Amino acid sequence: MSVTRCSLARFSLRRQRNxxxxxxxxxxxxxxxxxxxxxxxxxxxxxxAAVAGRECDPVVRPSDRADAQANxxxxxxxxxxxxxxxxxxxxxxxxxxxxxxxxxxxVAGPGFINLVLRDGFIARELGAAMAEPTLGVTPASSVRTxxxxxxxxxxxxxxxxxxxxxxxxxxxxxxxxGFLGHRVVRENHVxxxxxxxxxxxxxxxxxxxxxxxxxxxxxxxxxFYKEARRxxxxxxxxxxxxxxxxxxxxxxxxxxxxxxxxxxxxxxxxFNIVYRGLDVLLTDDDLAGESKYNDLLAGIVERxxxxxxxxxxxxxxxxxxxxxxxxxxxxxxLIIRKGDGGYNYATTDLACVVDRVENLGADSLLxxxxxxxxxxxxxxxxxxxxxxxxxxxHVFHHVAFGSVLGSDRxxxxxxxGDAVKLAALLAEAVERAGAAVAEKNPEMSAxxxxxxxxxxxxxxxxxxxxxxxxxxxxxxxxDRMLSFDGNTAPYLQYAHARICSIFRRAGLERERVRTVVPxxxxxxxxxxxxxxxxxxxxxxxxxxxxxxxxxCTYLFDLATGFTSFYENCPVLRADDAVKTxxxxxxxxxxxxxxxxxxxxGIRAPEQM
RNA sequence: GCCCCCGUAGCUCAGUUGGAUAGAGCAACGGACUUCUAAUCCGCAGGUCGCAGGUUCGACUCCUGCCGGGGGCGCCA
Numbered sequence: 294m295s296v297t298r299c300s301l302a303r304f305s306l307r308r309q310r311n312x313x314x315x316x317x318x319x320x321x322x323x324x325x326x327x328x329x330x331x332x333x334x335x336x337x338x339x340x341x342a343a344v345a346g347r348e349c350d351p352v353v354r355p356s357d358r359a360d361a362q363a364n365x366x367x368x369x370x371x372x373x374x375x376x377x378x379x380x381x382x383x384x385x386x387x388x389x390x391x392x393x394x395x396x397x398x399x400v401a402g403p404g405f406i407n408l409v410l411r412d413g414f415i416a417r418e419l420g421a422a423m424a425e426p427t428l429g430v431t432p433a434s435s436v437r438t439x440x441x442x443x444x445x446x447x448x449x450x451x452x453x454x455x456x457x458x459x460x461x462x463x464x465x466x467x468x469x470x471g472f473l474g475h476r477v478v479r480e481n482h483v484x485x486x487x488x489x490x491x492x493x494x495x496x497x498x499x500x501x502x503x504x505x506x507x508x509x510x511x512x513x514x515x516x517f518y519k520e521a522r523r524x525x526x527x528x529x530x531x532x533x534x535x536x537x538x539x540x541x542x543x544x545x546x547x548x549x550x551x552x553x554x555x556x557x558x559x560x561x562x563x564f565n566i567v568y569r570g571l572d573v574l575l576t577d578d579d580l581a582g583e584s585k586y587n588d589l590l591a592g593i594v595e596r597x598x599x600x601x602x603x604x605x606x607x608x609x610x611x612x613x614x615x616x617x618x619x620x621x622x623x624x625x626x627l628i629i630r631k632g633d634g635g636y637n638y639a640t641t642d643l644a645c646v647v648d649r650v651e652n653l654g655a656d657s658l659l660x661x662x663x664x665x666x667x668x669x670x671x672x673x674x675x676x677x678x679x680x681x682x683x684x685x686x687h688v689f690h691h692v693a694f695g696s697v698l699g700s701d702r703x704x705x706x707x708x709x710g711d712a713v714k715l716a717a718l719l720a721e722a723v724e725r726a727g728a729a730v731a732e733k734n735p736e737m738s739a740x741x742x743x744x745x746x747x748x749x750x751x752x753x754x755x756x757x758x759x760x761x762x763x764x765x766x767x768x769x770x771x772d773r774m775l776s777f778d779g780n781t782a783p784y785l786q787y788a789h790a791r792i793c794s795i796f797r798r799a800g801l802e803r804e805r806v807r808t809v810v811p812x813x814x815x816x817x818x819x820x821x822x823x824x825x826x827x828x829x830x831x832x833x834x835x836x837x838x839x840x841x842x843x844x845c846t847y848l849f850d851l852a853t854g855f856t857s858f859y860e861n862c863p864v865l866r867a868d869d870a871v872k873t874x875x876x877x878x879x880x881x882x883x884x885x886x887x888x889x890x891x892x893x894g895i896r897a898p899e900q901m
Numbered sequence: 902g903c904c905c906c907c908g909u910a911g912c913u914c915a916g917u918u919g920g921a922u923a924g925a926g927c928a929a930c931g932g933a934c935u936u937c938u939a940a941u942c943c944g945c946a947g948g949u950c951g952c953a954g955g956u957u958c959g960a961c962u963c964c965u966g967c968c969g970g971g972g973g974c975g976c977c978a
Contacts (some may be wrong), residue, residue: 364920402921570957611978619974631976638978665972667905733940761914777940779926796936865937
């Protein structure tokens with residue numbers, strides 16, 4: 294397809310500039326079936342090719358003057374040395390009869406081709422899309438093994454808002470990739486190894502295992518960690534024991550390992566409580582902590598040494614990847630083995646790359662890690678490529694995200710100045726949502742209210758995290774995220790709940806209207822139908838750029854379109870044929886809203 | 902000092918990889934509830950897209966240089 298070829302050409306230029314493949318390279322991997330813009334582009338491509346004398350992208354885009362516009366003639370005109378409008382006319386002539394798909398085509402302005410879709414075409418396409426379990430979303434044309442590295446809390450440390458972002462964004466990416474048919478491997482790279490464990494284990498011993506387990510199990514991880522740290526800094530005897538304990542841990546001492554496992558087990562038990570509350574997919578099966586790679590580290594050093602990349606610098610074993618410099622403009626090393634013989638996180642990250650590629654068969658490596666880690670991950674990638682562990686087909690993508698800020702535009706902090714506990718944040722979200730439900734819908738039973746409060750409260754927190762460009766910082770604001778106005782989870786959920794309410798009143802099973810091809814008499818019905826068909830490309834674009842907010846923007850657009858339809862097109866009071874048609878549109882909207890929210894890890898209640 | 906990210910309406914944010922007149926939601930103002938959930942909707946306003954150059958038929962988008970904010974830059978992770 295010409296679209297594919299043109300996109301690939303653009304991508305290859307991008308790759309040369311960056312020096313590494315990017316996740317955007319997969320743009321060419323799919324050819325959307327449902328999105329009418331793609332259907333039109335496919336249909337116009339041969340006509341453009343005939344005029345251009347080569348394959349050529351018609352550049353079909355949304356338009357505010359028609360359903361779509363083809364912009365390809367403008368660029369082509371210069372290449373051909375002719376007038377853009379003449380090129381556009383020639384393309385339309387070459388395209389022949391388009392009347393099964395388009396109601397009108399018109400050359401406008403400097404050479405745009407405005408395209409109006411035929412109602413029957415839209416209705417037919419929608420019927421076909423909704424007959425599929427994927428709701429028209431095209432599966433990935435080539436299935437990749439995608440390893441997603443996300444969440445990564447630290448054992449014996451509280452989860453805070455930084456983990457919220459990684460966990461929520463990672464979970465959405467996992468769901469979206471899986472939906473497209475990719476093989477997804479979740480990896481929760483928990484911090485369960487390293488020097489802090491000396492003091493943590495000694496504190497565990499001091500406290501008594503039973504008491505320590507209780508404290509950790511209750512989720513009072515911060516107090517545990519802080520007390521260990523305090524003793525480490527103020528008590529020389531404790532410090533000496535902690536250091537000895539690190540040696541014992543690394544030496545594989547049985548009793549020390551047992552104590553260490555207790556810390557890990559109690560902490561992960563607590564993490565799981567948070568994960569369940571947060572409605573994410575992570576389980577113990579996804580744990581791939583730093584300790585897992587411990588035995589591989591010596592091998593990494595050896596392989597780097599054999600390949601001649603490893604050099605000694607200031608007593609440490611390092612690799613100098615090209616293009617990285619320090620303050621003094623000297624080459625910046627990735628430290629593989631410290632002067633004291635210990636390994637650090639760079640070594641572990643390299644071991645992860647090797648494990649994921651060689652053992653898991655990874656094609657894509659996604660790192661849902663904060664933006665400050667950019668340079669470190671670039672260096673890990675550079676060394677991995679130099680060592681030959683990654684080749685051109687491997688995608689190494691740092692899915693970077695910004696910080697969560699308070700209303701003062703500074704990093705979100707609790708009143709006491711500490712990082713905000715994630716568990717407390719989620720509890721407050723549910724409480725606030727519960728209060729709102731109680732106020733707005735007093736008839737709802739207490740049980741239902743509790744369920745809805747959880748879906749709405751957690752959904753609001755997650756959605757506000759997902760709805761904006763992840764690389765930017767975002768401002769945490771309870772009132773805004775829980776509002777039913779604007780681009781929020783409650784707004785989308787409310788649209789869904791209203792549809793469920795219509796079917797309850799109709800006394801009709803949703804499945805009954807599922808095969809209906811709708812009648813698109815009202816402009817609102819027409820717009821809604823077109824928007825429903827764009828679910829396909831919305832999901833693909835979100836996946837290609839690892840940007841869940843693109844799916845959010847689409848779902849908001851869909852909910853807005855539905856609300857407009859809802860306000861102007863009575864469903865239950867309409868004549869039979871129209872009523873059936875509108876019920877079908879309602880059902881389709883509810884399914885796409887529900888599926889879209891599900892891809893974001895958010896539930897869609899049937900009543901609110 | 903060098904590198905990376907960000908800068909769009911009073912506020913919070915989109916902007917489909919270079920297309921026509923830059924869009925939403927808050928807040929403000931004016932409207933719509935004997936109605937399928939008014940937790941909603943409609944209207945009205947609101948802009949030197951940080952600044953200045955450049956590339957071209959066309960730039961919020963690409964390039965260069967500044968300004969402002971954040972982050973990173975050798976043995977913590």
